[in-house]
Amino acid sequence: MLQMSRLFLRTLRDDPADAEVASHRLLVRAGYVRRVAAGIYSWLPLGYITLRNIERVVREEMDRAGFQEVHFPALLPREPYEATSRWNDYGSDLFRLQDRKGGDYLLGPTHEEMFTLMVKGECSSYRDLPLTIYQIQTKYRDEPRPRSGIIRGREFVMKDSYSFDIDDAGLEKSYQDHRAAYIKTFERLGLKYAIVSAMSGAMGGSKSEEFLAPCETGEDTYVLCPSCGFAANVEAMSTKVSGKSYPDVPALETLDTPNTPTIDSLVEVLNKNYGGGFTAADTLKNILLFADDEPISVLVPGDREVDLKRLQANLPGVSELRLFEEEDFAKNPKFVKGYVGPQDAQSLGLKLYADPRVEIGSSWVTGANKSNTHARYVQNGRDFKVEKYVEAAEVRAGDGCPQCDTPVVIDRAIEIGHIFQLGRKYAKALDLTVLDSDGKPNVVTMGSYGIGVSRAVAAIAEQSHDQLGLRWPREIAPADIHIVATGKEDLPFDTAFDLAQKLEAAGARVMLDDRRDASPGVKFKDAELIGIPTIVIVGKGLANGVIEVRDRWAGTSSEIPLEGAADLLTQLLK
RNA sequence: CGGGGCGUAGCGUAGUGGCUAGCGCGCCUGCUUUGGGAGCAGGAGACCGGAGGUUCGAAUCCUCUCGCCCCGACCA
Structure with a gap:
């Protein structure tokens, strides 16, 4: 029983x-967490109970699926991460430290290497596979x-979990098993979520899906097709190419377009001097960037912005993408800022990429690589040659679904889980092989699966709070029932305590507000803020x-007889 | 790393060169109060993020520095 007269808890009246964001505000106000340093938090009793509840659900579903729990150190030596070159590749996100002898260590940001090495040490035959092991660990990323x-x-x-299989079919099965276990887990956690196609990103690998918890404060953007159910992270969204064809485009013509360094100014001058009817979509935007120090040009329709995240995600092997800045133009006068066109890309030494949308729409107005000058009737394939089509333009609500062309909707979400088929990258790097039935060594193929456990606390808080405070799904809440005793006599306090004991005997988790010195208003406010469902x-x-029973979710209130209340309330929990 | 904002008591804040740094919440003591963040009285609690400087005098101005928050870059 959590007795508030003794509970290590202070709620705050004001927002810190x-x-x-709501989860941060409320978790601090309700006394669940306290900030220690940027991005580093302590968990107080209520918060820690909640965190462990989520861990418990995750653990139960992992175990039920037949996965086995292990536990690695958070403090790790450099060598394994050297072998996969992540000691360097992970860059400054890696917390590195030295021991007294000057040896290099790191705080684990993720544990692929350790899992791979552990399996390498213990498994040597295909008979040992398939195998899926997992851990619940504190991770460190700077x-x-x-x-x-x-x-x-x-x-x-x-x-984080990892599956080990002998072949692709096995990996696919392990992947699907994990996917099913995640669905059960997130259902139990009471999270609304979407499963979307994703890019596998820095981890490497191929097939990849994210579990996203939709909410306004999410950092991820994803598209959803209301018709066929297609869902994808915007980075993984592919463009449905459609548009009219341009059979007879006149020869390229150069136009005087004074003072038109931007699309808006260009469209205005075009409509004034060269007949009406031009829109931004008729123009071709040339964005100059450095892809790991190599200058490239990316073409998108003039009415679209370049989405650097999407572009980067779709340029595998490029680790840094940087827009041209003033000084880059100053250093390279052959690139005329505001008037760049794709016609001379080759002679300018530019690698030419283009959004798929550029493939069809093909009578463009674009820069003529000369100040105050543009060109029209510029046709793809005739006047310029694209090296590679790559998803580069921003995705918008209403864009066509790549599967069925229905206009898609866009939403924001928090990434709470990510599953992907890693393949043999780590097994190869760390030489994880098992003997197959022919007695030949076979490189193992791996899957990798993560759930943000502490993040889930925040995601649930984001999705399920109201003006008054937090509002937990029962399984996650720090208690099933929050009993408030009011009055100045002993009777309500004794009665409440008695009820709490009966409920606990029946298996309920109870929080009892038995504070004598707090006024009823304070107790009600605290109860609402803390968010226990009943x-x-x-x-x-x-x-x-x-006695009065309030439903924190429905916002309803009803009176029930004290006589038999424990039984009735226990029924509620079923 | 670029842009913006902010560091004053446990929390939220006022204070743009002048006296003892003010207020609300919270905390302590006493009395009253107990169904919507109670009232009265008394009290404790601040090296004003740090260092240096300007000045007769600095929370306040200048320089540097550390930290925090937001947007972007980046990232699961």
């Missing part, structure tokens, strides 16, 4: 000044910008032999 409280921290709790008030109703 450094918290913006985020360039921790944000949104618990949502993106530098220290966080993550469940609030029971033992007070003035006692005169009539009743």
Whole structure:
């Protein structure tokens, strides 16, 4: 029984000044967490109970699926990460430290290497596979910008699993098993979620899906097709190419377009001097960037912005993408800022990429690589040659679904899980092989599966709070029932305590507000802020032999007889 | 790393060169109060993020520095 007269808890009346998003504000106000440093939080009793509840659900579903729990150190030596070159590739996100002898160590940001090495040490035959093992671990990443409280921290709790299979079919099955276990897990956690196609990103690998919890403060953007159910992270969204054809485009013509360095100014001058009817979509935007120091040009229709995240995700092997800045143009006068066109890409030494949309629409107005000059009737394939089509333009609500062309909707979400087929990258790097039935060594193929456990606390808080405070799904809440005793006599307190004991005997988890010095208003406010789903008030109703039961979710209130209340309330929990 | 904002008591804040740094919440003591963040009285609690400087005098001006929040870059 959690007795508030003794509970290590202080709730705050005001929002903390450094918290913006709801989960951060409320978790701090309700006394679940406290900030220690940027992106680093301590868990107080209520918060820690909640965190462990989520861990418990995750653990139960992993175990039920037949996966086995292990536990690695968070403090790890450099060597394994050297072998996969992640000691360097992970860059400054990696917390590195030295021991007294000067040896290099790191705080684990993720544990592929350790899992792979452990299996290597224990398994040598195909008969040992398939195998899936997991851990719930504190992970460390020195985020360039921790944000949104618990949502993106530098220290966080993550469940990570790895599957080991002999072949692709086995991997696919392990992957599907995990996917099914995740669905059960997130259902139990009471999270609304979407499963979307994703890019596998820095981890490497192929097939990849994300579990996203939709909410306004999410950092991920995804598209959803209301018709066929297609869902994808915007980075993984492919463009449905459609558009009219341009059979007879006149020869390229150069136009005087004074003072038109931007699309808007260009369209205005075109419509004034060269007949009406031009829109931004008729123009071709040339964005110059450095892809790992190599200058490239990316073409998108003039009415679209370039989405650097999408572009980067779709340029595998490019680790840094940087827009041209003033000084880059100054250093390279052959590139005329505001008037770049794709016609001379080759002679300018530019690698030419284009959004798929550029493939069809093909009578463009674009820069003529000369100040105050543009060209029209510029045709793809005739006047310029694209090296590679790559998803580059921003995705918009209403864009065609790649599967069925229905206009898609766009939403924001928090990534709470990610599953992907890693393949043999780590097994190869660390030489994880098992003997197959022919007695020949076979490189093992792996899958990798993560759930942000501490992040899930915040995601649930984001999705299920109201004006008054938090509002937990019962399985996650720090207690099933929050009993508030009011009044100044002993009777309500004794009665409430008695009820709490009966409920506990029946298996319920109870929080009892038995504070004598707090006024009823304070207790009600605290109960609402803390967010336990059922609030029971033992007070003035006692005169009539009743207590009040409030449903934090429905916002409803009803009176029930004290007599038999424990049984009735226990029924509620079923 | 670029842009913006902010560091004053546990929390939220006022204070743009002048006296003892003010207020609300919270905390302590006493009395009253107990169904919506109670009232009265008394009290404790701040090296004004740090260092250096300007000045007769600095929370306040200048320089540097550390930290925090937001947007972007980046990232699960």
